[in-house]
Amino acid sequence: MSPVEYEPVIGLEIHVQLKTKTKMFCGCELSFGDPPNTHTCPRCLGLPGSLPLPNARAIHYGLLIGMALECELAPRSIFHRKNYFYPDLPKGYQISQYDEPLCGPGRLGDVRIHRVHLEEDAAKLVHVGASGRIHASDASVVDFNRGGTPLAEIVTEPDVTSAEHAREWLTLLRTTLRQLGVSDVNMDEGSLRCDANISIRPKGETQLGTKTELKNMNSFRFIERGIRAEVARQEEILRNGEQVVQETLHFDPRTEAITSLRSKEEAHDYRYFPEPDLVPVTITSDMLDTARAALPELPAARQERFEALGLQPDTARQLAWRSELGDYFETALQANGDAGSPQAVANWVCNELVARIGDEDPAGSKAAPGAVAALAGLVERKAVTPNNAKLVLDKLVNDGGDPAQIIEAEGLGALADDGELEGIVEAALAANADAAEKIRGGNMKAIGPIIGHVMRETKGRADGGEVTRIVREKLGL
Amino acid sequence: MPTDLTAVQAAEAVRAGELSATELFDAYRERAAADDLNAYTWVADAAPTEAPPADAPLAGVPVAIKDLFCTEGVPSQAGSRILEGYLPPYTATSVARLAAAGAPLLGKTNQDEFAMGSSNENSGYGPVLNPWDRTRVPGGSSGGSAAAVAGGSAPWALGTDTGGSIRQPAALTGIVGLKPTYGAISRYGMIAFASSLDQAGPLTRTVADSALMLRHLQGADTRDMTSVGLREEIVLPTAERLDGIKLGVPEELSGEGIEPGVRDAFERSLQLAEELGATVESCKLPHAPHALSAYYILAPAECSSNLARFDGVRYGQRVEADTLMDMYTRTRHDGFGPEVKRRIMLGTYALSSGYYDAYYGRAQRVRTKIAEDFAAAFERFDFVVTPTSPSVAFELGAKTDDPLSMYLNDFCTVPMSLAGIPAISIPNGLSDGLPTGLQLAAPAFAENKLLDAAHALEAALGFQRLDQRETVA
Amino acid sequence: MIDREQVLHVARLARLELTEDEVEHMTGELSKVLGHIDKIAELDLDDVAPTSHVVTVENALRPDEPEPSLPRDVALASAPAVSDDGFLVPSPQAG
Numbered sequence A: 001m002s003p004v005e006y007e008p009v010i011g012l013e014i015h016v017q018l019k020t021k022t023k024m025f026c027g028c029e030l031s032f033g034d035p036p037n038t039h040t041c042p043r044c045l046g047l048p049g050s051l052p053l054p055n056a057r058a059i060h061y062g063l064l065i066g067m068a069l070e071c072e073l074a075p076r077s078i079f080h081r082k083n084y085f086y087p088d089l090p091k092g093y094q095i096s097q098y099d100e101p102l103c104g105p106g107r108l109g110d111v112r113i114h115r116v117h118l119e120e121d122a123a124k125l126v127h128v129g130a131s132g133r134i135h136a137s138d139a140s141v142v143d144f145n146r147g148g149t150p151l152a153e154i155v156t157e158p159d160v161t162s163a164e165h166a167r168e169w170l171t172l173l174r175t176t177l178r179q180l181g182v183s184d185v186n187m188d189e190g191s192l193r194c195d196a197n198i199s200i201r202p203k204g205e206t207q208l209g210t211k212t213e214l215k216n217m218n219s220f221r222f223i224e225r226g227i228r229a230e231v232a233r234q235e236e237i238l239r240n241g242e243q244v245v246q247e248t249l250h251f252d253p254r255t256e257a258i259t260s261l262r263s264k265e266e267a268h269d270y271r272y273f274p275e276p277d278l279v280p281v282t283i284t285s286d287m288l289d290t291a292r293a294a295l296p297e298l299p300a301a302r303q304e305r306f307e308a309l310g311l312q313p314d315t316a317r318q319l320a321w322r323s324e325l326g327d328y329f330e331t332a333l334q335a336n337g338d339a340g341s342p343q344a345v346a347n348w349v350c351n352e353l354v355a356r357i358g359d360e361d362p363a364g365s366k367a368a369p370g371a372v373a374a375l376a377g378l379v380e381r382k383a384v385t386p387n388n389a390k391l392v393l394d395k396l397v398n399d400g401g402d403p404a405q406i407i408e409a410e411g412l413g414a415l416a417d418d419g420e421l422e423g424i425v426e427a428a429l430a431a432n433a434d435a436a437e438k439i440r441g442g443n444m445k446a447i448g449p450i451i452g453h454v455m456r457e458t459k460g461r462a463d464g465g466e467v468t469r470i471v472r473e474k475l476g477l
Numbered sequence B: 001m002p003t004d005l006t007a008v009q010a011a012e013a014v015r016a017g018e019l020s021a022t023e024l025f026d027a028y029r030e031r032a033a034a035d036d037l038n039a040y041t042w043v044a045d046a047a048p049t050e051a052p053p054a055d056a057p058l059a060g061v062p063v064a065i066k067d068l069f070c071t072e073g074v075p076s077q078a079g080s081r082i083l084e085g086y087l088p089p090y091t092a093t094s095v096a097r098l099a100a101a102g103a104p105l106l107g108k109t110n111q112d113e114f115a116m117g118s119s120n121e122n123s124g125y126g127p128v129l130n131p132w133d134r135t136r137v138p139g140g141s142s143g144g145s146a147a148a149v150a151g152g153s154a155p156w157a158l159g160t161d162t163g164g165s166i167r168q169p170a171a172l173t174g175i176v177g178l179k180p181t182y183g184a185i186s187r188y189g190m191i192a193f194a195s196s197l198d199q200a201g202p203l204t205r206t207v208a209d210s211a212l213m214l215r216h217l218q219g220a221d222t223r224d225m226t227s228v229g230l231r232e233e234i235v236l237p238t239a240e241r242l243d244g245i246k247l248g249v250p251e252e253l254s255g256e257g258i259e260p261g262v263r264d265a266f267e268r269s270l271q272l273a274e275e276l277g278a279t280v281e282s283c284k285l286p287h288a289p290h291a292l293s294a295y296y297i298l299a300p301a302e303c304s305s306n307l308a309r310f311d312g313v314r315y316g317q318r319v320e321a322d323t324l325m326d327m328y329t330r331t332r333h334d335g336f337g338p339e340v341k342r343r344i345m346l347g348t349y350a351l352s353s354g355y356y357d358a359y360y361g362r363a364q365r366v367r368t369k370i371a372e373d374f375a376a377a378f379e380r381f382d383f384v385v386t387p388t389s390p391s392v393a394f395e396l397g398a399k400t401d402d403p404l405s406m407y408l409n410d411f412c413t414v415p416m417s418l419a420g421i422p423a424i425s426i427p428n429g430l431s432d433g434l435p436t437g438l439q440l441a442a443p444a445f446a447e448n449k450l451l452d453a454a455h456a457l458e459a460a461l462g463f464q465r466l467d468q469r470e471t472v473a
Numbered sequence C: 001m002i003d004r005e006q007v008l009h010v011a012r013l014a015r016l017e018l019t020e021d022e023v024e025h026m027t028g029e030l031s032k033v034l035g036h037i038d039k040i041a042e043l044d045l046d047d048v049a050p051t052s053h054v055v056t057v058e059n060a061l062r063p064d065e066p067e068p069s070l071p072r073d074v075a076l077a078s079a080p081a082v083s084d085d086g087f088l089v090p091s092p093q094a095g
């Protein structure tokens, strides 16, 4: 009997720091990297008598996210208190949303969204070790600068099917959020954080297995590796005939180790109740209109538009999901009438250009979009061979310039169809009589030395296909 | 003597140039400093160096402020040892508004810890004594404010009312106490007990004084999203008659549980109201008997969350310990008094997993029914009237061992708090030589009408306050 | 009604240390209060909407405009234990 095959069932919870000017419930400016505790006030320090004031822009950003994720937008939404004690939580509760979130079910790509809600971020707790200033041998310092930063929590349905899928989908989500302009979506700075709920089940089974929660993974690479490691761990447990325990886990990207975060404390009991210091948020048609008007074109729609231009789905997706590539591509298309076909330009951008600039923004490259488009056009019109065009692109990326001028200056243009090539081929056949004989005998592989000869003579300006055609013609094949 | 004047009279005298604001302040400052009722936790050293402008509406009439209000640089301890010595970096909106209108801070008044109590025996700074009888409680939680005004050491005071904390001590000390419509006055800077119920309000010698203070307290505040202000400016009451006024007397809040002497005084007042032209009929608030239960779920639940911030991290007292858990639990054990602990426990339990629906959820629904009961009553009546407190001031220590009997003191005042409607307590004559209170409640935002009716009754009752008696003596 | 175990559990949730004596008192007092409160279980409230707030205002939102923050020394002034730039607490990981 073959071993059982398992399939992962993964749901993601993403916390996104919103790029408002001020915090969720007070007027302190958001900051990154400022000295600790320089962005606080009675509200975000939870001083006695202070009250929260919800940030209108955070609500607006929440609506933008809801619209981009095709969520049902609640006509009325309320804030709840989530009660627990921790030094990074100044009021002893987090103002969050519970059973009336801002956004209900939606979808992004092939993953359904369960809900999106708004809340306030915790402060930063820095472990400082032994301190003579307090009784405890082991101390931490709390910095409330980050405390109260607006967060959108996006919760997916368990539609993610693999570690790779998770990374790919998160890329789409990140691009979408970046396009919306609601967040820096920078994992290094913690403006995008992700938890994954992971379970596995035998393929074909519909019942969900016991899930574990993998917490706070801070890069796409770690998310992928963490999920892969946890899926493998669960598979091993099940194959050994044991049970997966529902628990919260931490993935250490250095050692690939997965450890339990189970605390000694009793199970959490957050005692949610409606925040009495705040009144309900009613989503007015004005708020919806404003959000709708501010909604940019999103990656999914852009991909569709690119496909309508005749691009292959893969290319269209690559350009749409990496928005700076898409922007470059669109500028290239508009450059001039000599541009290649959209698919040709897209190929040059997605393959050759990306191979040369890596993750950098192509807008910063010396190769102007119009130049790359023109180069694609020249290749399409056989004015330059693909191989020589790559040399031209090298030059464009290094020094910039105009491809036609580079071809002219470097003598890289394809040979004109004026009999010159025919003469060179004839000379090559004569110089490689053995090879010519073999070809005549049906061994086309022997054409190598002849093409090499021609290319040497023409400095690569000859079109390989054209050379083959002439060889066949001359040998009567 | 300047201290014989009501706040309205004193403000007029100062504006007319008959009295200097500094003289007025010093007269009260001297009395407050000499207070032996334990009514104050802090008294100003001197009159403010900057006299209020000559045209300031409150003309320098000083005000005593319940310690629950944050006052920048001045101890604000909320009656709790956990906040001992706490100096807030900002001032509550209501206090700032009074100051801006020309009422400087005279002192901070003692109170039940975090406003939880009906006797002021729950203060971390010792009980307040009732000036009518120093063996008795002044009521609570604004007991210090009430004792200060009744004892004549302050012309008027600011208090807070969550389930009766202004009205009940006003009744027990023979002064006027007004709890306005929820949302009329900003809660910003008022240390929270139960956010959906807490409301600031005046404790004063007369109804007119309450009106004057309310005029300058009320108003929407951009620092408190639940504040809405009143819909019309408060005018000083002038009514002398109650012609055409219909008073509803809820059976549930005027019969069983009311002390005979208090009931007698109440019935005399109803007769007087009829003599002034009002009609008096009994009415029903069918859910009122459950109000206390709902209140003692909702208020503790909110307080259990509101008081979570007292964790020894950012302010207040801390008990040092090796672990975070021990630091938390010992700080809160030592910092909070028994009643606060009881309510935190009760509220935490009511919100905890498995109990929310049975307690918090049900209590919120009872709240709906109580608001509906009042709405129905106000279709027939202008005001609902009840005794403010079922008893006169009780002896110190009489109920400290029996929390439930202490809670039952609030049964006439809690329903109005749950409904968020305005209610005023006015002196209603004596029972066994101790003051009783008459409570009038009105629909939300009907403060002007309420003050007018209370003023007419006040005049007809002709109650002689303690400060007037002492002056006479 | 509430028993001793529940009292201890709730005290832990509320981060309240209770002495043996206090646990005993608390259990009795809370049980008595809950005995009174439990009367609301008799009411038929199935079709009644909950009231969280009596104010009718909605959408009280703040424009996203910065306001001055507190100077750090003021923010730290009331803290029981501070480092140069923050609030000192026993480390949550310890113990």
Ligand SMILES: [Zn+2]
Residues within 6 Å of the ligand: A023, A026, A027, A028, A039, A040, A041, A042, A043, A044, A045, A148
């Ligand atoms: Zn702030």
